[in-house]
Amino acid sequence: MARKTRNKSSSFADRFDSLRAAIRAGSTRLCALAAVTFLLVCVGLVWWGVPKLRTRLDQKLLDGGGLTTVSFVDAPAWFDGLRQSEVSQQVARAVGTGSTLDPHRLAKAQAALTSTGWFHTVEQVRLADNGGFIVDATFVKPFAVVRHEQYDYLVDTSGRLLPLQWPAGHRPASPHYIALVGAKEFPRGEFGTPWPGGDIAAGLELARALHQEPWIGQVAAINVSQFASSNALTLITANGGEVIWGRAPSERTAAEVPCDTKLRTLGYLYAQHGRIDNGGGRTLDLRGDLVTMQPAAVAPASTAMAQDEP
Structure with missing residues (x-):
């Protein structure tokens, strides 16, 4: 009797183990099936969603008027x-x-x-x-214009050509761009090419030295036409006066007073008379120990600046 009971118990355990194994196998197959189904759903969503997203983005661009902002x-x-x-x-x-x-x-x-x-x-x-x-x-930082033939070309602080120009004398009044007139050369290259010539380099150096002065708005132009022959840079004022500055600010020589002395002289004239050219219509020479003054010999460059400057 005891043996029959043990056999029945063993048979029941075997059936239970078989059932449990079947459940485990089924679970494994279900998990695998679920994983495959999930993967297929993801692939389907990507296949369906990416074109939709592309279409929506393109449509959004069209809704904005077709403009690339x-x-x-x-x-x-x-x-x-x-x-x-x-x-x-x-x-x-x-x-x-x-x-x-x-x-x-x-x-x-x-x-x-x-x-x-x-x-x-x-x-x-x-x-x-x-x-x-x-x-x-x-x-870049627009800084000045270089007049060449019939146009004023915008340049940055280093003299690199920028993509903007105006008919000579018709640049905007604000911001104030000093014009470098009398240039001998023209840049051969794309925008960003430095303007060639030591005359323009010296003129830009002078413009940078004057840039922070309170009277900078009175300087309409810097004439560089005499720089190659006599090392002379000349300021042309907005009302037609001329101020012979001389050499580039960084060039020191016993033949001229230094840059700081010239700046103090112009500052004094501005404080006393409200004009750095002492009223206009005159030519001041700052190069010597004594400032000389004479009626202006109106050159073509200064005449153009007096008439054209806005």
Whole structure:
């Protein structure tokens, strides 16, 4: 009797083990089936979703008027709406009308921005929500104009040619850009090319030396035409006076008083008379120990500046 009981118990345990093994096997198959189903669902979502996302982004761009917008991080005040619009158009032409998810889109935009001449470097270009671009760049600094033939060409503090010009004498009154007149050469190259010639380099050095003076607005131009022959730079004032400055500020010689002395003389005239040319219509020579003054011999360059300066 005891043996029959043990056999029944053993048979019951075997059936239980078989059932448990079957359940485990079924669970394993269910897990595998669930994993495969999940993977297929993910693949389906990607296959269906990416084109939809691309379509939505493209549509968002079209809803914005089809324009490629370009916004700038910490843009300087002089980089106004007109400049930004011009740059945006250049970028739009470069990237074309392809998808906003084009992997080459950012690189094309960065290359187009670099070629404009308005930036020293373009550090980063990011895609904006509307399909346009957000740009982090280091801007150039417009500083002066160089008059050559019938145009005033904008340059930065180092004399690099910038992508903006005006008919001679018709540049805007603000900001105040000193004109360098009498240049002998013209840059041969793209925007960003330094203006050639020691005369322009000396004129820009003088403009930088005067830039922080309270009377800088009275200086309409610097005539560099006599620099190559006689080392003479001449300031042309807004009311037609001339101030013979002489050599470049960094060039020291016993034949001329130093730069600081010349600046003090002009500061004194400004404080006493309100004009650095002592009223205009005269030529002042700052080169010697004694400042000389005589009626201005009106040269073509100074006549043009007196008439054309806004």
